[in-house]
Amino acid sequence: MTKEPGDGRDLDASLKLLWGDRTRPQRGRPPTLSLDRIVAAAVEVADELALTEGLDGLSMRCIAQHLGVGTMSLYRYVPGKSELLDLMLDHVVEVPEPDPDDRRGxxxxxxxxxxxxxxxxxxxxxxxxxxxxxxxxxxxxxxxxxxxxxxxxxxxxxxxxxxxxxxxxxxxxxxxxxxxxxxxxxxxxxxxxxxxxxxxxxxxxxxxxxxxxxxxxxxxxxxxxxxxxxxxxxxxxxxxxxxxxxxxxxxxx
The missing domain is CATH 1.10.357.10 (Tetracycline Repressor, domain 2)
Structure with a gap:
């Protein structure tokens, strides 16, 4: 496991999650939960907190409450908040489809x-x-x-x-x-x-x-x-x- 000094981020886990390694937990997985759903919920909660508590108020617990699941169930999909933020950043980026007739300078x-x-x-x-x-x-x-x-x-x-x-x-x-x-x-x-x-x-x-x-x-x-x-x-x-x-x-x- 490669740790990023100072922020506690598991680089190996983040990179695997970002680039598609979404291996199913072997057991105990809530049937209605998925990594994509967790990321989408985290973005929704962060949007709600942005003008009040900010990112300091974003926690795995409040995301779990938003989803109506136990906090520990989230850790079956993502190691922690730092890794989740990496996924959230990429999730909200929208890339327009290439336009072969693009004539802009x-x-x-x-x-x-x-x-x-x-x-x-x-x-x-x-x-x-x-x-x-x-x-x-x-x-x-x-x-x-x-x-x-x-x-x-x-x-x-x-x-x-x-x-x-x-x-x-x-x-x-x-x-x-x-x-x-x-x-x-x-x-x-x-x-x-x-x-x-x-x-x-x-x-x-x-x-x-x-x-x-x-x-x-x-x-x-x-x-x-x-x-x-x-x-x-x-x-x-x-x-x-x-x-x-x-x-x-x-x-x-």
């Missing part, structure tokens, strides 16, 4: 990919909070990456450069998504909206701006901070792609 391809990733994070608000510093890639994740890199190869850029572009975009989307979800969590936790939160600070901030100690801040237009996370996402995405543009242009010269 690289920028539109990356834009669609980023927006799809953003929707994934909003639909499953726990997703961008899973530690993926050492991810285990399952079939859906590999299939999606294979498809995306294949679509980007006509740019003529080296594979390493394409992979860094994809990584930079993924980290950008995850970062904005976490900020957006954290704001939703704060509102759910406190019952205070973001607008109410900033209104409560307004008198103190106005006094600070009138002090003369912050001349640039005091001179900012009223609409300076009036943008949503979605607007920030679209703005940052376009600027990121503007940077990629110089790489693609150089490769075509």
């Amino acid at each position: 690289w920028r539109e391809i990356l834009r669609d990919e980023a927006r799809g990733h953003w929707r994934l994070c909003m639909e499953h608000p726990w997703y961008p909070f899973v530690d993926q510093s050492r991810p285990l890639l399952g079939p859906n994740s590999v299939r999606g990456l294979d498809r995306l890199l294949g679509l980007l190869r006509p740019t003529g850029l080296p594979d390493r450069t394409l992979m860094m572009m994809v990584g930079a975009q993924t980290d950008f989307v995850d970062g904005i998504a976490r900020s957006c979800i954290n704001e939703m969590r704060a509102e759910r936790r406190t019952g205070v909206s973001s607008e109410e939160f900033w209104q409560a600070q307004a008198p103190t901030l106005i006094d600070a701006m009138n002090s003369g100690d912050f001349p640039t801040m005091a001179d900012l237009s009223e609409e300076t901070f009036e943008f949503s996370h979605e607007e920030l996402f679209e703005f940052g995405l376009e600027r990121l792609h503007d940077g990629f543009e110089s790489l693609v242009r150089a490769a075509s010269e």
